[in-house]
Amino acid sequence: MAASFPSPIICKATTNNNHPHALDSFHVRRAAEIADKSAGLTSPHPNFGCVIATAGKVVGEGYLYAQGTKPAEVQAVEAAGELCRGATAYLNMEPGDCHGDRTAVSALVKAGITRVVVGIRHPLQHLRSHALRAMRSEGLQVDVLGEDLKSKVVEEALKSCLIVNAPLIYRAASRVPFSVLKYAMTLDGKIAASSGHASWISSKESRYRVFELRGRSDAIVVGGNTVRKDNPRLTARHGGGHVPIRIVMSRTLNLPEVANLWDVSSVPTIVVTQRGARKNFQKFLASKGVEVVEFDILNTRDVMEYFYDRGYLSILWECGGTLAASAISSGIIHKVFAFVAPKIIGGKNAPTPVGELGMVEMTQALDLIDFSYEQIGPDMLISGFLQPLPDPTPVIPSVDETYAIDPSVTPYESSIIFFYKTWDLYGAFSNFSPHPIQMPDENGDYQTWSSVEHYYQVTTFAA
Numbered sequence: 001m002a003a004s005f006p007s008p009i010i011c012k013a014t015t016n017n018n019h020p021h022a023l024d025s026f027h028v029r030r031a032a033e034i035a036d037k038s039a040g041l042t043s044p045h046p047n048f049g050c051v052i053a054t055a056g057k058v059v060g061e062g063y064l065y066a067q068g069t070k071p072a073e074v075q076a077v078e079a080a081g082e083l084c085r086g087a088t089a090y091l092n093m094e095p096g097d098c099h100g101d102r103t104a105v106s107a108l109v110k111a112g113i114t115r116v117v118v119g120i121r122h123p124l125q126h127l128r129s130h131a132l133r134a135m136r137s138e139g140l141q142v143d144v145l146g147e148d149l150k151s152k153v154v155e156e157a158l159k160s161c162l163i164v165n166a167p168l169i170y171r172a173a174s175r176v177p178f179s180v181l182k183y184a185m186t187l188d189g190k191i192a193a194s195s196g197h198a199s200w201i202s203s204k205e206s207r208y209r210v211f212e213l214r215g216r217s218d219a220i221v222v223g224g225n226t227v228r229k230d231n232p233r234l235t236a237r238h239g240g241g242h243v244p245i246r247i248v249m250s251r252t253l254n255l256p257e258v259a260n261l262w263d264v265s266s267v268p269t270i271v272v273t274q275r276g277a278r279k280n281f282q283k284f285l286a287s288k289g290v291e292v293v294e295f296d297i298l299n300t301r302d303v304m305e306y307f308y309d310r311g312y313l314s315i316l317w318e319c320g321g322t323l324a325a326s327a328i329s330s331g332i333i334h335k336v337f338a339f340v341a342p343k344i345i346g347g348k349n350a351p352t353p354v355g356e357l358g359m360v361e362m363t364q365a366l367d368l369i370d371f372s373y374e375q376i377g378p379d380m381l382i383s384g385f386l387q388p389l390p391d392p393t394p395v396i397p398s399v400d401e402t403y404a405i406d407p408s409v410t411p412y413e414s415s416i417i418f419f420y421k422t423w424d425l426y427g428a429f430s431n432f433s434p435h436p437i438q439m440p441d442e443n444g445d446y447q448t449w450s451s452v453e454h455y456y457q458v459t460t461f462a463a
């Protein structure tokens, strides 16, 4: 069963009924809010929430607890019972239908739901739009935020839906797990005293929030220095939820024999290293039950690509400045959580959260996107994205899917010219995209045009 803890990310749903789509947006935001309750537990699946309402009143709710458990839609339908007839279901995301069993869609159809409002289409290409089409073909009215419903309040609700599954969306777009860099620093920007002593910079309340962040992640990464200096446990101790595995990155394997991370009785630890490093120590780690993975050249991107292949969804980096700098430089950090404590430690050699990035002018500084400030106990938490949230639209379905949506249009029929729609094969491109086309002239001979727009301009305006 999922732990219940306050969401650090999703804004609470509030409503102003006078606004167009206000009620729809309100219920979709609620679906996103409850979907977030099981963050970390559903990985690698998305977080799904479902709210069923009739005449503006909520009659059933459900969210996916963990992968393989009862879908949110089924739970909401069971909770609403007979009140589903003629009601509207609100989903933060289109159901996944991973195994083609259509459990979620069937539950809504069988229960008598007549309208479904969907926050976002499924971000994974092979699942996208399947459930939407299935629901529409069953005669349900399906409205997608930002497509069928558009307004300022809809945009806010849409954002909640994007944020609640940001790890999946970033992962799908960047082909590495969603990575969050977290650090706690003093007001003068130090993550430890010159001696290396660091416990504690941030308050108890902030550290509790770190446990929650850990609980939302599949794994926590630290470097060898952190193991040597802090002897961390890296567990989530906020009373429930998911406990992430621990990953240590160490090129040399110059690590202590006694360390909390080698105790894998409750959580596994994986050490990633460079091929050939301290073979005896590798054997020692293996004898403790620690998995060792060798890389030809150990670097943050290769390690993240490896964990992507192993299915990891989101990673929390709690490393020191050197490893943080190489992770940022290699472009694999998506989000930053910086806890700033109102204290000053000083020290010329005291470590800072991010090492050398090779920048020489302030204009080169990396700006956080969509950042926010939050006071936690005496500390300030500044969080924001280092990379913009990828747009999971426009939809570019496969050729077969294109035919299925609109059999009258085929992108491969050479005798017709058409303007791309967002769901066409090349709908992501406008007519101005540098995408050559072949079109027959009056003799039936094919001529290549640099773009649809070239063809259109010449045939329309050249006399």
Ligand SMILES: Nc1c(N[C@@H]2O[C@H](COP(=O)(O)O)[C@@H](O)[C@H]2O)[nH]c(=O)[nH]c1=O
Residues within 6 Å of the ligand: 183, 184, 198, 199, 200, 201, 202, 203, 206, 207, 210, 222, 226, 230, 231, 232, 233, 234, 235, 318, 319, 339
């Ligand atoms: N000193 C410091 C942090 N340090 C981080 O937490 C790790 C230790 O966590 P644990 O294994 O749970 O004891 C440590 O190795 C380092 O990554 N974190 C914070 O939120 N605030 C702090 O003041």
